[in-house]
Amino acid sequence: MSKKARKRGAEVGVGEVLAQEEGAPESQSAAEPEAPAEASYYFLPDAEPLDVDERELHDLMKWWRHGRATRTIWQALSDGYVTVFVVVMLAAMVTNVVIHAQGSMAGCDTTACLTGRLLLPSATVFACYALSLAVGRLFGPVLASAAEGSWLMDAPISRHYLLRGRLVWPLLGSFLIGGLVTALVAALSGLDWLDVGILGAAAGVGAAALMAYAAAEQSSERTLSLKLLQNLSALLAVAILLVVVSIATGWLPVGVVALSPISFALGALAVGMAVLFAVSLRLALRRLDDIRRARLLSGGSLVSGMQGAMFALDFGLIRDILVDRQAIEKGHVRPTRGRGVGLAALVWRDVERLVRNPKPFVGLVLSLVVPYAADALGIVQLKSFVSALALMAVMVPFLGSLRVLTRTGGLARTMPFKTASIRTASMAVPGVLALLWALAAAPAFVGIAGPEESWELGMVSAFCTAAAGLFGGCRWVTAKKVDYAVPMMATQAGAMPPTLIFNIFRGFDVVAVVTAPLILQAGPVWSLGLAFGAFIVVRGTFNLDELKAESEAAQRELQAAKAQAPVQKKKVPRPGAR
Amino acid sequence: MVPMAKKRPVLRVAGLKKSFGPVTIVDGFNLDVFPGEAVALTGRNGTGKSTILRCIVGADRPDAGTVEVDGVTVRETDPRVRRDVATVIDDLDFFPDLSVVEHLDLLARAHGVPDSDDSVDEVLREVQLVPQSGQLPGTLSSGQRRRLALATAFIRPRKLLVLDEPEQRLDTEGVEWLAGRLLAERERGLAIVMASHEPTLVDKVATKVVRLSGVTYEDGDE
Numbered sequence: 196m197s198k199k200a201r202k203r204g205a206e207v208g209v210g211e212v213l214a215q216e217e218g219a220p221e222s223q224s225a226a227e228p229e230a231p232a233e234a235s236y237y238f239l240p241d242a243e244p245l246d247v248d249e250r251e252l253h254d255l256m257k258w259w260r261h262g263r264a265t266r267t268i269w270q271a272l273s274d275g276y277v278t279v280f281v282v283v284m285l286a287a288m289v290t291n292v293v294i295h296a297q298g299s300m301a302g303c304d305t306t307a308c309l310t311g312r313l314l315l316p317s318a319t320v321f322a323c324y325a326l327s328l329a330v331g332r333l334f335g336p337v338l339a340s341a342a343e344g345s346w347l348m349d350a351p352i353s354r355h356y357l358l359r360g361r362l363v364w365p366l367l368g369s370f371l372i373g374g375l376v377t378a379l380v381a382a383l384s385g386l387d388w389l390d391v392g393i394l395g396a397a398a399g400v401g402a403a404a405l406m407a408y409a410a411a412e413q414s415s416e417r418t419l420s421l422k423l424l425q426n427l428s429a430l431l432a433v434a435i436l437l438v439v440v441s442i443a444t445g446w447l448p449v450g451v452v453a454l455s456p457i458s459f460a461l462g463a464l465a466v467g468m469a470v471l472f473a474v475s476l477r478l479a480l481r482r483l484d485d486i487r488r489a490r491l492l493s494g495g496s497l498v499s500g501m502q503g504a505m506f507a508l509d510f511g512l513i514r515d516i517l518v519d520r521q522a523i524e525k526g527h528v529r530p531t532r533g534r535g536v537g538l539a540a541l542v543w544r545d546v547e548r549l550v551r552n553p554k555p556f557v558g559l560v561l562s563l564v565v566p567y568a569a570d571a572l573g574i575v576q577l578k579s580f581v582s583a584l585a586l587m588a589v590m591v592p593f594l595g596s597l598r599v600l601t602r603t604g605g606l607a608r609t610m611p612f613k614t615a616s617i618r619t620a621s622m623a624v625p626g627v628l629a630l631l632w633a634l635a636a637a638p639a640f641v642g643i644a645g646p647e648e649s650w651e652l653g654m655v656s657a658f659c660t661a662a663a664g665l666f667g668g669c670r671w672v673t674a675k676k677v678d679y680a681v682p683m684m685a686t687q688a689g690a691m692p693p694t695l696i697f698n699i700f701r702g703f704d705v706v707a708v709v710t711a712p713l714i715l716q717a718g719p720v721w722s723l724g725l726a727f728g729a730f731i732v733v734r735g736t737f738n739l740d741e742l743k744a745e746s747e748a749a750q751r752e753l754q755a756a757k758a759q760a761p762v763q764k765k766k767v768p769r770p771g772a773r
Numbered sequence: 774m775v776p777m778a779k780k781r782p783v784l785r786v787a788g789l790k791k792s793f794g795p796v797t798i799v800d801g802f803n804l805d806v807f808p809g810e811a812v813a814l815t816g817r818n819g820t821g822k823s824t825i826l827r828c829i830v831g832a833d834r835p836d837a838g839t840v841e842v843d844g845v846t847v848r849e850t851d852p853r854v855r856r857d858v859a860t861v862i863d864d865l866d867f868f869p870d871l872s873v874v875e876h877l878d879l880l881a882r883a884h885g886v887p888d889s890d891d892s893v894d895e896v897l898r899e900v901q902l903v904p905q906s907g908q909l910p911g912t913l914s915s916g917q918r919r920r921l922a923l924a925t926a927f928i929r930p931r932k933l934l935v936l937d938e939p940e941q942r943l944d945t946e947g948v949e950w951l952a953g954r955l956l957a958e959r960e961r962g963l964a965i966v967m968a969s970h971e972p973t974l975v976d977k978v979a980t981k982v983v984r985l986s987g988v989t990y991e992d993g994d995e
Contacts, residue, residue, distance in 0.1 A: 522869040523911040530907050532890070533878045540882035548870060595870065604832055604849055605864035609925055610883045611856035747834065 249356035252347075293382045308385075310442045313457050316381035318435035320398040320461065323373035325428035327402035331409030332421050333520070336365040337479075337486060338494030348488045358483045358491075362410055366476070369406040374399025390458055397465040404472035411478035414485035433561065440564060444571030507677040508695055511598065518595065538612060538620040545596050545624040558589035559628060566639035566660070578640070579660045579713040579722075583706045586632060586664025590625055591672060597621035598672040615735045618673075622734070625665055633661035655719040662726035663709035669733040671702030705729045780807050781844065783857075783933050783964035784829065789838035791824050798824045802838070804966075804983065806933070811955065811965035813975045816985035822968035823862070825985075826937050829966060830860045842933055856884070859931035861922050861939055867910035873897070873921055874906035877928045884929040892928060899954070900924045915942045923951070934958065936967035940974050952977040 272279060330336070337358055339348065347357060378395030386394070409421055441447035497520065504512040528551065534543040549555075565585040569578040600607050600617055607617055633654075640660070641653030648656065675694060683690035709729055712721035782805040789802040798821040806812050814822040827833040829840055831849030840847040847854050867876060877896060881889035897903050900920040905913060913921065919942045926934060934955075940948045948971055955978040959965055969975050975982060 519869050519911050522909045526909060526912045527907050528870075528872050528909060530872045530874045530878075533875070533882050536882050536885045538883075540879055544871070544875070544879050552870065596868065599866055599868050603864050603866045605860075605862070606866045606868075608830065608832070608849060608855055608858075608860060609865070609880055609929070611852050612883070613852050614850045616852075 244351070247350065247352050249352050252352065253356055289379070293379065299385075311439050312384040312386055314435050314439045314442075315384055316377055316386065316394045317457065317461065318432045318439065319377045319380045320373075320394060320401065320464075321428045321432035321435065323369075323377055323398045323402045324405055325425050325432060327369045327373060327405045328409060328421055328425040328428065330369070331365065331406045332418060332425070333494075333517070334365075334497060335413055335486075335490065335494035336406055336410050337361045337413055337483065337491060338498060339488075339491040340495045340499070341492055344488055344492040344495070348491070353484055354486075355480075355483045358486070359480065362407075362479060362483070365406050365410070366403045370399045370403035373402030393458055393462050393465065397461045397468065400465050400472060401468035404468040404475060407472055407475035407479050411475045411482060413479075413490065414482040414487075416487075416490065437564065440568045444568055446571070508699055509674075509677060510698075511602070511672060511674050512676070514591070515598070515602070538616060541596070541610075541617070541620040542623045545621070548596070549593070549624065555589065555592035558592070559632065562586050562589045563632065563635055566636045566657075567643070570639040570643055576714055576716070579656060579663070579710040580706065582636065582639075583660045583663035583667065583710050584703070586629065586661060587667035587671065587702055587706055590629065590665055590668030593625040593628060594621070594668055594672045597625075597669060601673045602676075618669075618734050622665070622669060625668070629661040629665040630658075632664075633657040636660070652719055655723060656713055659709060659713060659719050659722035659726055662729070663706045663722075666709065666726065666729040666733050667702040667706040670705045670729075673733065673735075674698050674701045705733070782807050783843055784966060785839075785841045786825075786829065787839050789825065789828060789840065790836045791821070791828060791833065792836055799828075799835075806964045806966055808932075808962045808964050809959060810980050811959045811967070811978045812981045812983060813979035814966070814968040814983050814985060815970070815975060820985040822985060823937050826862055826935055826966065826968055830858055830862065830935050832862065832864060856930070857932040858935060859926040859929060859933070860935045861926050862935065862937040865922050865925070867918075867921070869909060869911055872907045872909055873902050873913070876910070876921065877924055880925055881928050886929065896924050896928045899927070899950075916944065916947065919943055920947070927954070932964065934963055934965045934967075936965070936969075938968055938970065940969060940971040948973055 266274070338361060339358070343357070348354065374395045377398035378391050381391040381394040382388075405424065408424075412418070412421060438447065497516065500516050501513055504510075504516065531547050531551070533540050533547070562582075562585040566578055566582040569575075569581055574581070597618060600621055607614060610617060612620075634657070637654050637657040640657040641648055641650055675698075677692050677694045677698065679692050681692055681694075684693050684696065686696070709722055709725045711717075712725065713719060784804065784806040786802060786804040789799055790797065791799045798819075802821075802825060804812065804825075814825060816822060824833065828835045829847065831840075831847045831851075831854060842854055842857055845851065845853050847858075849855075871879065874893060874897060877893045878889060881892055886892050897906055900923060902917060902920055902924065905917055910918065910921065919939075923939060926936075936955075939951055939955075943951060952974050955965060955967075955974070959978060959980070965978065967974075967978070
C-alpha cells in the first residue's frame with residue numbers, strides 16, 4: 196500500500212482504500228450501475244477469491260498497529276529518561292571497569308592468569324553456542340502469536356513474508372548477546388583488542404549460525420542433530436572451565452598455554468560458522484512456509500507465558516513452564532510400580548523419578564568443584580557461602596515433588612497427611628543427596644593444602660553448607676505466587692506487593708543466614724542451630740496461614756456457641772439490700 | 774433403617790457466609806448431608822456454587838459460619854479431613870513427570886489401599902484411560918484430564934465426595950458413565966455434594982437439589 200493511499204485511508208477508511216486499490220473488479224463495479232441487493236456478508240462457495248498480496252497485508256497490519264500508538268518513540272524515550280540515563284550510566288561503568296581490568300590483568304603473568312585469560316573466553320564461546328541452540332529449540336526459533344495463528348494462518352496466503360521478520364530477531368539477538376558477552380569476558384580477562392574481536396566474532400557469528408540452523412530444522416522438526424550439537428558445546432564449555440579451575444588450583448601442572456594457536460583456531464571457527472550461517476539462513480528462508488502452525492504457536496504461547504511470569508518476577512513459574520514443556524515433549528514414559536505405603540510411597544516415588552531421569556546428578560557432581568576450587572584459591576571465608584549457593588541451584592531439579600505439592604493446595608489435599616509431613620517426605624531424597632554431597636565435600640572444608648580445621652569442625656561446616664544449600668533450594672521452590680490483593684509497599688519504583696519483592700531473595704536468605712556464622716568465623720555450631728531453624732521454617736511446622744485459620748475458626752465456633760447458649764443472668768445483690 | 778434425623782450428618786454447613794469485596798456471594802447457607810445422600814447445587818453462573826464447595830473442602834475460608842465433616846471442623850490441612858473428603862474441583866494439580874497410572878498408584882499407596890495394583894487397574898479401566906496409562910498429564914486432552922481427576926477421587930477411601938461440575942469436558946457417554954458411578958457410590962452409603970449444570974446427572978444422582986440464586990451487593994441489591 197502506498198504512503199499516499201495510507202494517508203487517504205486515514206480519511207476515508209481502510210476498507211474503502213483497499214477496495215479502490217484492489218484494482219479492476221471493484222473499479223469496474225463502481226463504474227457500473229448499482230449491484231442488486233443480493234450481495235451479502237457471506238462468501239459464496241463457488242465465488243473466486245481475490246489474490247492476496249502478503250506484502251500489502253503485512254503493511255496493513257503494521258499500519259493498524261502504528262495507528263493505535265498513542266506516543267512516538269521519542270516521546271516514550273523522553274518519558275523514560277530515567278531508564279535511558281541508567282543505561283548510559285551502566286554502559287559507562289562497564290566500560291570503565293573493562294579498561295581498568297585490562298590494565299590490571301595485563302600485569303598478572305602467573306600461569307593461572309595467563310591460561311585463564313585464554314581459556315575462560317573460549318569456554319564462554321561454547322557456552323554461547325549451547326545457549327543459542329537451547330533457546331532456539333525451546334522457542335522455535337520462528338514463532339507466531341495465538342492471534343496470528345487464528346486470524347492469519349488460516350488464510351490461503353504464503354506465510355513466508357509474515358514469518359521472515361520473525362527470523363531476524365532471534366538471529367540478531369543471538370549474534371549480539373553471544374558476541375557482546377564473550378567480548379566482555381575476553382576484555383575483562385585482559386586480552387588485547389584484536390583477540391577480543393576474534394573471540395566476540397566467533398561467539399556472535401557462531402551463535403547466530405546455530406540459531407539459523409535450528410530454524411532450518413524447525414520445519415522438519417528434527418531435533419537429534421540440534422541436541423547433539425547443544426550437548427557437545429555444553430560439554431566443551433564445562434571441560435574448558437574445569438581445566439581453568441584445575442590449573443588455577445594447581446591440580447593440573449601445565450605450563451603457559453600459547454595464545455596464537457588458540458586465536459587462530461577461534462578465527463577459523465568464526466569463518467566456518469559464517470559459512471554455516473549463510474547456508475542455514477538460506478535453507479531456513481526456503482523452509483519458512485513448511486513450518487507447522489502448531490509449532491509456530493507453541494513458541495508464541497511459551498513466550499507469552501514467560502512474559503507473564505517475568506512480569507511477576509515468578510522464577511519458579513518460569514521453571515514450571517519449562518519443566519511442563521519438557522514433559523510434553525517427552526509425552527510418554529514406561530510406568531513403574533510404586534513401593535511402600537503412606538508417606539513412604541512419596542519417598543519411593545522420588546527415588547524412582549531419579550532413576551528415570553538422572554540428568555540432575557551431573558549438576559550435583561559438578562557443584563562439588565566449587566568448595567574444592569574455593570579452598571585451593573584460598574577463598575576461605577566465603578567458601579561455605581558460594582558452595583551453598585551452587586548447591587542450592589543444583590538442588591532445585593531434585594525438589595520437583597515438593598514444588599508441585601506446594602504450588603497449589605489441590606494435590607496435597609488428596610493425601611491424608613499433614614502439610615508438614617508431606618514436605619518432610621518430599622525433602623527426604625534431596626536430603627540424603629545433600630548429606631552425600633557434604634561427605635564428598637568435607638575434605639575441602641578441612642583443607643587440602645594444609646588443615647585449616649579439625650576433621651570434626653570441617654565435617655560440621657560441610658554439613659551446615661549442605662543444609663544451607665538444601666533448605667535454600669526448598670525455600671526457593673516453595674515460593675508463593677505474587678498476591679496483588681494484599682496492601683502494597685511503597686517503593687522507588689512505585690507500589691509493589693510485598694511477595695513480589697521478597698520472592699527475589701527467597702532461598703538466598705536461608706543460605707546467607709545459615710552460612711553467616713561460618714563467614715564470620717563464629718563457629719559451625721551456630722550454623723547448625725540456624726540450619727535447624729531453617730528446617731522448621733521450610734518444613735512449615737509453624738505455618739502462619741494455618742495458625743491464623745485455626746484461630747479464626749476457633750473464634751467463629753466460640754461466637755456460634757455463645758449465640759446458641761441460653762442467656763444465664765447472674766443475680767448481683769444490691770449493696771445494702773437484704 | 775435409622776431415620777435420617779437420628780443419623781449424624783457427614784457434612785454440616787451452618788450459617789456460611791462468603792464475600793469478595795463488596796459482593797456477598799453466599800450468606801446464611803445451611804446444609805446437612807447424610808450418608809447415602811447426594812445434594813446437587815444448581816443455579817446460574819456466579820451464584821456461589823463453586824464458592825460453597827471451595828469452603829466445604831477448606832480451599833477458601835468462609836467469612837462466617839462453620840463447616841464440619843464427620844463432626845470435625847474443616848481445615849484444609851487437617852489430615853482427618855483430607856482422609857475423609859475426596860474432591861474434584863478445579864485446583865487439582867498433577868506431577869508433570871509421573872504418568873497417569875503412577876499418579877493413581879501413588880494415591881492408592883498414600884491412602885494405604887489394600888491390593889492397590891488391582892484397584893488401580895480397575896479404576897483405570899473404568900475411566901477408560903488404559904491406553905493412556907503411560908502418558909504424562911501434559912499430553913492428555915482436557916476430557917482425559919477430567920477423567921484422571923475423577924479417577925483420583927475414586928481410587929481412595931472416602932466418606933464425602935465433593936465435585937464441582939464433574940461433567941465438564943466429558944462426552945455424552947462419559948456423563949452417562951459418571952451418573953451411573955455416582956449413583957452406585959450413593960447407594961453404597963457415600964455422601965455426595967456436587968455443583969452441576971447437567972440435568973441428566975442431577976436427575977439421576979441427586980436426592981436433594983439446592984437451587985442458588987443471586988448475589989448480594991453491599992447496598993443490598995440482589
